[in-house]
Amino acid sequence: xKKRGDKTLYYGLYFLGFVILLYIILxxxxxxxxxxxxxxxxxxxxxxxxxxxxxxxxxxxxxxxLKPKIILKYLGRESGTKGWILAIVFGIVSHGxxxxxxxxxxxxxxxxxxxxxxxxxxxxxAIKIPLxxxxxxxxxxxxxxxxxxxxxxxxxxxxxxxxxxxGGSVEDV
Amino acid sequence: MDSRGEKLIDAFYKAILGxxxxxxxxxxxxxxxxxxxxxxxxxxxxxxxxxxxxxxTLLGAILGSIxxxxxxxxxxxxxxxxxxxxxxxxxxxFILSWVTVGLVQLPAEILFLGKRFAITRNLLSFLLxxxxxxxxxxxxxVVV
Numbered sequence: 001x002k003k004r005g006d007k008t009l010y011y012g013l014y015f016l017g018f019v020i021l022l023y024i025i026l027x028x029x030x031x032x033x034x035x036x037x038x039x040x041x042x043x044x045x046x047x048x049x050x051x052x053x054x055x056x057x058x059x060x061x062x063x064x065x066l067k068p069k070i071i072l073k074y075l076g077r078e079s080g081t082k083g084w085i086l087a088i089v090f091g092i093v094s095h096g097x098x099x100x101x102x103x104x105x106x107x108x109x110x111x112x113x114x115x116x117x118x119x120x121x122x123x124x125x126a127i128k129i130p131l132x133x134x135x136x137x138x139x140x141x142x143x144x145x146x147x148x149x150x151x152x153x154x155x156x157x158x159x160x161x162x163x164x165x166x167g168g169s170v171e172d173v
Numbered sequence: 174m175d176s177r178g179e180k181l182i183d184a185f186y187k188a189i190l191g192x193x194x195x196x197x198x199x200x201x202x203x204x205x206x207x208x209x210x211x212x213x214x215x216x217x218x219x220x221x222x223x224x225x226x227x228x229x230t231l232l233g234a235i236l237g238s239i240x241x242x243x244x245x246x247x248x249x250x251x252x253x254x255x256x257x258x259x260x261x262x263x264x265x266x267f268i269l270s271w272v273t274v275g276l277v278q279l280p281a282e283i284l285f286l287g288k289r290f291a292i293t294r295n296l297l298s299f300l301l302x303x304x305x306x307x308x309x310x311x312x313x314x315v316v317v
Contacts, residue, residue, distance in 0.1 A: 009194045009197065011198070011284050012194070012195065012196070012197035012198035012201070012284065013197045015197070015198050015201040015280050015281075016197040016198065016200055016201040018201070019201045019204045020204070022205075022208065023204065023208075026208075036207075036211045037207035037208045037210070037211045038204075039207075040206070040207040040210045040211055041203045041204050041206065041207030042207075044203050044206055044207065045200075045203050048203075052192070052199075055192065056185075056188050056189060056192050057188075059187075059188035059191060059192065060181075060184050060185035060188035060189075063183075063184035063185070063187050063188055064180060064185075098278055099198070099199055099202050099275075099278045099281045099282075100199065102195065102281055102282060102284075102285035102286060103192055103195045103285060105285065105286065106285045106286060107191065109286070115290055118286065118290070119290075122294065123273055123298065125272075126244070126269070126272035126273045128244060131248075134245055134248055135244075135248050138249070138251060138252040138255075139248075139251070139252075142317050143261075143309070143313060146309050146312050146313055147265065147269075147305070147309050150305045150309055150312075151269075151273075151305065154301045154304075154305055158294065158301060161293075161297055162290065162293060162294060162297070165289075165293055166290065
């Protein structure tokens with residue numbers, strides 16, 4: 001487990017180093033060109049701080065309360081329709097940037113969450129209830145209703161396909 | 174302290190430790206997003222569409238996959254594209270792939286959830302954004 005954590009840190013630092021290198025190149029080309037992107041990045045970071053805290057709290061409580069047996073029952077191989085519905089609902093109600101959720105999903109996966117349900121969760125994150133009024137404003141109610149129904153169906157199709165490709169096994173992610 | 178309290182502290186310690194390992198990749202993505210948001214403007218996006226229905230739907234899906242950010246931005250750009258007579262097929266595939274495909278986040282997804290899972294999931298989401306855009310517009314033409 002330590003090895004996997006080290007790997008995440010190792011590649012993460014490489015990735016961060018690459019992006020910093022991009023900024024350095026931009027700075028060398030035009031010193032003023034990086035202030036705006038840095039400012040935008042800072043704003044994004046400030047906006048996601050509450051989500052990061054929420055995810056850490058969720059991870060903490062899930063480490064404490066959710067034992068592999070419970071995960072397997074509700075989100076694992078034996079979860080059935082209940083698992084699919086839970087993944088859809090959790091995906092829709094979850095907040096914040098998608099990448100903040102990856103560590104939490106990795107944790108749940110280690111405890112037995114099915115790969116198909118991870119895909120369903122990630123796909124349904126595209127449906128954001130608080131943003132629906134804005135979407136309706138631009139595209140109208142019929143468009144939004146039809147699109148949402150198709151998106152939920154697509155999430156299940158995507159989950160099923162991924163389950164078949166990965167054999168539904170938790171080791172294959 | 175009783176063993177329950179110790180277990181709770183241990184659970185949160187593990188959570189913070191696990192998340193701190195992810196911090197460098199999250200910071201990298203945020204810095205990349207900053208570059209995207211500043212240097213890829215709405216005008217640049219609108220100018221790419223050609224008027225060809227099939228090409229535009231594909232272009233919409235490709236653009237939405239590359240670009241990223243708050244879904245509201247995709248709705249605003251989508252609204253502008255519709256006003257510029259870009260087809261609803263293209264706009265739908267654009268807003269769909271914007272929220273379901275993430276090329277910028279792909280390195281993070283690969284790292285946490287595995288290469289095969291992340292690449293297959295993003296490819297499937299890309300294809301589904303085209304299929305759903307076609308189905309949505311056709312359904313609307315029948316229903317409305």
